[in-house]
Amino acid sequence: xxxxxxxxxxxxxxxxxxxxxxxxxxxxxxxxxxxxxxxxxxxxxxxxxxxxxxxxxxxxxxxxxxxxxxxxxxxxxxxxxxxxxxxxxxxxxxxxxxxxxxxxxxxxxxxxxxxxxxxxxxxxxxxxxxxxxxxxxxxxxxxxxxxxxxxxxxxxxxxxxxxxxxxxxxxxxxxxxxxxxxxxxxxxxxxxxxxxxxxxxxxxxxxxxxxxxxxxxxxxxx
Amino acid sequence: xxxxxxxxxxxxxxxxxxxxxxxxxxxxxxxxxxxxxxxxxxxxxxxxxxxxxxxxxxxxxxxxxxxxxxxxxxxxxxxxxxxxxxxxxxxxxxxxxxxxxxxxxxxxxxxxxxxxxxxxxxxxxxxxxxxxxxxxxxxxxxxxxxxxxxxxxxxxxxxxxxxxxxxxxxxxxxxxxxxxxxxxxxxxxxxxxxxxxxxxxxxxxxxxxxxxxxxxxxxxxx
DNA sequence: ACTTTAAACGGACCCCGGTCCGCTTGATTC
DNA sequence: GAATCAAGCGGACCGGGGTCCGTTTAAAGT
Numbered sequence: 387x388x389x390x391x392x393x394x395x396x397x398x399x400x401x402x403x404x405x406x407x408x409x410x411x412x413x414x415x416x417x418x419x420x421x422x423x424x425x426x427x428x429x430x431x432x433x434x435x436x437x438x439x440x441x442x443x444x445x446x447x448x449x450x451x452x453x454x455x456x457x458x459x460x461x462x463x464x465x466x467x468x469x470x471x472x473x474x475x476x477x478x479x480x481x482x483x484x485x486x487x488x489x490x491x492x493x494x495x496x497x498x499x500x501x502x503x504x505x506x507x508x509x510x511x512x513x514x515x516x517x518x519x520x521x522x523x524x525x526x527x528x529x530x531x532x533x534x535x536x537x538x539x540x541x542x543x544x545x546x547x548x549x550x551x552x553x554x555x556x557x558x559x560x561x562x563x564x565x566x567x568x569x570x571x572x573x574x575x576x577x578x579x580x581x582x583x584x585x586x587x588x589x590x591x592x593x594x595x596x597x598x599x600x601x602x603x604x605x606x607x608x
Numbered sequence: 609x610x611x612x613x614x615x616x617x618x619x620x621x622x623x624x625x626x627x628x629x630x631x632x633x634x635x636x637x638x639x640x641x642x643x644x645x646x647x648x649x650x651x652x653x654x655x656x657x658x659x660x661x662x663x664x665x666x667x668x669x670x671x672x673x674x675x676x677x678x679x680x681x682x683x684x685x686x687x688x689x690x691x692x693x694x695x696x697x698x699x700x701x702x703x704x705x706x707x708x709x710x711x712x713x714x715x716x717x718x719x720x721x722x723x724x725x726x727x728x729x730x731x732x733x734x735x736x737x738x739x740x741x742x743x744x745x746x747x748x749x750x751x752x753x754x755x756x757x758x759x760x761x762x763x764x765x766x767x768x769x770x771x772x773x774x775x776x777x778x779x780x781x782x783x784x785x786x787x788x789x790x791x792x793x794x795x796x797x798x799x800x801x802x803x804x805x806x807x808x809x810x811x812x813x814x815x816x817x818x819x820x821x822x823x824x825x826x827x828x829x830x
Numbered sequence: 831a832c833t834t835t836a837a838a839c840g841g842a843c844c845c846c847g848g849t850c851c852g853c854t855t856g857a858t859t860c
Numbered sequence: 861g862a863a864t865c866a867a868g869c870g871g872a873c874c875g876g877g878g879t880c881c882g883t884t885t886a887a888a889g890t
Contacts, residue, residue: 420886423838447876458840463878465838527752530795534803561791561814564800568790569783573752578786581756592783599821642856645868669846680870685848687868832890839884846877854869860862 427465429455434476443525448472473526474536477519481538484515488545501552502601508546509570509593513586516572523572542567555601562600569596649687651677656698665747670694695748696758699741703760706737710767723774724823730768731792731815735808738794745794764789777823784822791818 419427433454437446448469452459466472493499494507516523526536533539546563555562568574570593578584641649655676659668670691674681688694715721716729738745749755756762768785777784790796792815800806 420837422886426838448878449876452840459877460840460879461838469877524752528750530746530749530752531799531803533795534799557817558810558814561811562818564796565787565791565814565818568793568796569787571790573755574786574790577753577756581753588780589783592780592787595779596784596787599824602821602824642867644856648868670848671846674870681847682849682870683868691847834889835887837884837886840882842880844877844879847875849874850872852870854867856867857865859864 423465426455426457426461430457430462430465430472431476431479434472438476438522443473443521446473446525470526470528470532473522474532477522477526478536478538480519480522481515484511485538485541487511501549502597505546505549505553505597505601506594508549509566509597510590512542512567513570513575513590513593516570516575520572520576524576527573539567550600553601556603566593566596566600569593645687648677648679648683652679652684652687652694653698653701656694660698660744665695665743668695668747692748692750692754695744699744699748700758700760702741702744703737706733707760707763709733723771724819727768727771727775727819727823728816730771731788731819732812734764734789735792735797735811735815738792738797742794742798746798749795761789772822775823778825788815788818788822791815 418424430451434446434451437450437454446469448462449459451472452462455462462472466475488495488504488508488511490496494503495511496504499507527533543560543563546566547559550559550562550566570589575589578589579586640646652673656668656673659672659676668691670684671681673694674684677684684694688697710717710726710730710733712718716725717733718726721729748758765782765785768788769781772781772784772788792811797811800811801808
């Protein structure tokens with residue numbers, strides 16, 4: 387179980403400017419749910435997953451999910467904050483596999499391979515994963531800014547940043563990681579392939595090329 | 609006047625798979641509006657702009673815009689398709705300045721400077737422009753896929769692609785252009801600066817660094 | 831077992847985006 | 861200037877996201 391989606395509890399409007407800390411992820415103690423709450427959470431995720439499988443994201447209305455799970459509508463919102471929250475939770479759950487693959491899995495994705503190799507392998511793995519779940523991803527992007535707060539995406543960023551550093555890349559590893567990840571962003575790739583008819587191979591070649599360019603030290607400037 | 613926002617006329621469901629051509633932008637004859645329609649269009653854009661300036665994007669409801677412009681709600685939808693369409697039209701209008709700057713303006717942005725210099729200048733110009741309009745941009749991103757269809761964004765892509773080619777870059781210019789543009793995407797930059805506290809200079813340095821890396825031929829691979 | 835308390839629950843309710851369809855009006859033709 | 865017709869118009873209507881608040885119930889204390 388993920389347990390990562392900390393819903394925006396109504397008790398935390400707090401300081402608006404909140405510069406005390408990042409305050410976005412006071413991850414440390416996701417207070418355990420009450421028994422019934424946990425049970426309902428599971429039911430809701432299952433119901434949502436089935437509705438999704440059955441009729442696509444369009445049919446995934448909050449009322450429908452609530453009804454299918456046999457709970458009230460308010461409960462869904464209490465648990466997941468809003469529709470996006472529910473979708474993210476659903477997605478987050480499906481991320482586990484991918485995360486396991488690059489965190490602890492076998493080479494070339496896992497920690498046994500050298501950083502550069504892992505980096506090269508990471509792109510295709512991501513693209514494949516995102517293609518499998520693109521509908522869910524698409525519909526969870528209603529609020530563009532929140533994308534960067536999704537745990538899965540944060541994890542990817544840290545991962546790529548780390549790999550870049552380990553590969554001995556010169557320069558701003560964090561920014562470069564953003565750039566790399568952006569180049570295989572789910573929405574972009576979907577656009578390129580579906581709407582522009584670009585072959586998948588070309589996108590993947592782009593990833594490898596980009597990794598190579600970024601890892602290579604720029605020899606001459608203007 | 610832009611005149612670019614061709615609303616999805618109810619008469620054009622046509623062939624769904626439409627592989628005849630791109631069919632996305634049959635730009636060629638935006639059929640002229642009837643007098644009253646044109647008048648209302650202007651009124652609506654003005655009303656929207658004022659509401660935006662007055663109370664922010666949140667208050668920009670379709671009803672409010674319609675009321676402020678003194679027309680019916682249906683008219684707004686007929687003209688702009690949906691809320692996003694209205695926002696894009698608004699944004700598109702404000703793009704003119706930027707577009708003029710890099711299409712026909714003076715060096716280093718305009719055509720009088722060498723390609724590489726234009727490329728370096730383009731990033732900062734974009735970032736500045738996007739910061740000025742980030743609220744509008746943000747709220748026009750509800751439908752992530754449509755982003756790539758916005759005329760302004762297409763233009764940017766072609767522009768950067770062209771500059772890359774002119775600068776003699778080796779490799780997939782179109783993909784590289786996507787990558788470059790992605791690295792200064794409005795939402796990303798806003799996230800980095802506002803939520804992560806990254807100084808603007810660092811983002812801009814990232815752009816220059818990236819341009820340099822991409823233009824430089826990768827000397828050694830794995 | 832009984833009390834207490836905060837969390838969880840449910841569904842009526844509100845708001846807004848988007849649709850629909852009958853009416854109006856600007857353009858064009860004769 | 862009258863007739864014709866497509867384009868434009870408007871606002872009632874619908875459905876779904878999100879909120880609110882009175883009620884219920886799991887858990888902790890005695």
